[in-house]
Amino acid sequence: MFGAAIAYGLSRAGVDTLMLDGHDNNLRAARGNFGLVWVQSKGKGLQRYADWSRESARLWSGFAAELTDITGVSIAHRNDGGMMLLLGDEEVEKRKIEIAEMSKQSGATGYDCEIITHADIQAYFPDIKLGKAVTGASFCPHDGDVNPLKLLRAMHSGFVNSGGRYKSRCTVNNIDHANGVFTANTQQGQFSAPKIILAAGHGISHLAESVGIDAPIRPQRGQVLITERIQQALPIPLNGVRQTDEGGFQFGSSEEDIGFDDGTSLDVVQNIASRAVQSFPQLSTVRLVRNWGCVRVLTPDKCAIYEESISHPGAYVATSHSGVTLAAINARLVSKWIATGEQPTDFNHFSASRFHVQAT
Amino acid sequence: MFRRHDKSSQANGDNVTIYFEDAPIICKPTDSVAAAVLLSDPGYTRRTPVTKAPRAPYCMMGTCFECLMDINGVENQQACMVPVRDGMKVRRQNGVPVLPEDSKEPEND
Numbered sequence: 001m002f003g004a005a006i007a008y009g010l011s012r013a014g015v016d017t018l019m020l021d022g023h024d025n026n027l028r029a030a031r032g033n034f035g036l037v038w039v040q041s042k043g044k045g046l047q048r049y050a051d052w053s054r055e056s057a058r059l060w061s062g063f064a065a066e067l068t069d070i071t072g073v074s075i076a077h078r079n080d081g082g083m084m085l086l087l088g089d090e091e092v093e094k095r096k097i098e099i100a101e102m103s104k105q106s107g108a109t110g111y112d113c114e115i116i117t118h119a120d121i122q123a124y125f126p127d128i129k130l131g132k133a134v135t136g137a138s139f140c141p142h143d144g145d146v147n148p149l150k151l152l153r154a155m156h157s158g159f160v161n162s163g164g165r166y167k168s169r170c171t172v173n174n175i176d177h178a179n180g181v182f183t184a185n186t187q188q189g190q191f192s193a194p195k196i197i198l199a200a201g202h203g204i205s206h207l208a209e210s211v212g213i214d215a216p217i218r219p220q221r222g223q224v225l226i227t228e229r230i231q232q233a234l235p236i237p238l239n240g241v242r243q244t245d246e247g248g249f250q251f252g253s254s255e256e257d258i259g260f261d262d263g264t265s266l267d268v269v270q271n272i273a274s275r276a277v278q279s280f281p282q283l284s285t286v287r288l289v290r291n292w293g294c295v296r297v298l299t300p301d302k303c304a305i306y307e308e309s310i311s312h313p314g315a316y317v318a319t320s321h322s323g324v325t326l327a328a329i330n331a332r333l334v335s336k337w338i339a340t341g342e343q344p345t346d347f348n349h350f351s352a353s354r355f356h357v358q359a360t
Numbered sequence: 361m362f363r364r365h366d367k368s369s370q371a372n373g374d375n376v377t378i379y380f381e382d383a384p385i386i387c388k389p390t391d392s393v394a395a396a397v398l399l400s401d402p403g404y405t406r407r408t409p410v411t412k413a414p415r416a417p418y419c420m421m422g423t424c425f426e427c428l429m430d431i432n433g434v435e436n437q438q439a440c441m442v443p444v445r446d447g448m449k450v451r452r453q454n455g456v457p458v459l460p461e462d463s464k465e466p467e468n469d
Contacts, residue, residue: 125386127459128457128459149444181401228436229409229436229456230456230457230459231457231459233459245408245409245410246409247409247456282459282460282461285460286459286460287436289425
């Protein structure tokens with residue numbers, strides 16, 4: 001998702017761009033994610049990342065309209081706020097503490113997230129009954145969602161429409177650098193360019209190392225469930241439950257540290273389904289039609305890395321979880337940074353040097 | 361449009377009758393609802409949720425979800441996965457079903 005968004009932005013700006021993509025059977029966070037454009041959970045410990053996520057959410061409406069304009073693909077973007085449902089008093093108290101911490105961290109910017117009551121929540125959803133187990137929610141007006149598969153398709157289509165070149169089944173084995181030119185050695189031969197952007201998800205670490213950038217990525221599995229299509233009842237998304245533009249209810253938000261395994265497991269599926277039915281009891285008789293696992297691309301602090309190599313100028317790393325949320329800002333500001341050198345404010349906060357001890 | 365390849369057992373005593381949009385279809389007990397309905401030349405068997413386009417069974421093996429129909433009052437059923445039973449009432453699936461009525465809420469107290 002990172003690579004496609006940046007490549008789309010570059011190609012739109014008239015930069016001659018070649019996108020080298022992996023195989024269908026690679027781990028692909030971009031094809032299995034939940035589709036949230038989400039701000040309220042982002043940037044704990046790194047305020048620049050919280051601001052960055054909110055800035056991307058703000059850019060999203062214009063970005064979505066442009067994609068549809070160029071490609072004809074409607075990507076079902078919504079930006080009317082989003083909620084994290086809280087089940088039980090303990091979850092409410094825990095969330096209150098997190099909100100207080102984030103409010104303090106964000107200072108004058110403000111965190112823009114508040115706890116609302118059962119009755120407040122129910123008022124957002126007149127067409128479906130809220131479960132008694134729901135004791136509150138945290139509501140953030142900047143949150144929203146999108147159809148992530150249509151988004152990916154639209155970015156690829158917009159990239160090619162704007163003159164970009166795309167190669168699939170073209171895993172990059174290693175990179176050479178000589179005389180200011182980078183050469184990617186791939187399964188389909190060599191490709192050279194004065195600049196190279198590494199946005200290779202789980203395949204990034206060894207490539208980044210070869211151009212002098214540390215990109216420590218770890219895998220975390222999330223599982224997702226989807227139901228049959230039903231009449232629309234969720235006008236805004238929740239972090240573990242949303243309804244797609246086509247009517248399917250999607251459930252998720254599990255976190256498992258079990259390596260590069262994108263399978264599924266019954267216990268996790270049961271927990272996710274149980275929470276969904278406690279949130280909205282009417283869903284208990286709705287049929288599940290599919291579930292899948294997908295492996296998140298996480299940095300140590302779950303915030304993005306954007307960095308140009310000092311030892312190999314012209315080589316860039318751009319990677320993170322949250323490829324959907326950040327698609328708009330990656331297509332706009334990150335591609336501009338790479339094309340023109342113009343850095344967004346305080347961009348050095350995203351350097352991977354923050355993971356090193358005593359980085360100041 | 362569709363014809364049965366195996367005619368040997370068509371008229372034996374094991375036949376069952378189902379009703380598609382109230383019209384009777386005589387079929388074999390081993391037929392799926394989708395197969396039986398296709399034999400009656402139904403035109404279309406559902407309308408899609410988003411564009412309301414007419415559709416009919418396609419893959420006949422549980423994958424494509426094109427065969428969704430209302431079977432005995434239960435909507436969104438994959439008709440290719442459901443064996444016929446005598447007297448079944450089958451209707452076209454028109455877009456998305458409404459949410460089920462409030463069912464029993466699990467007790468959390």
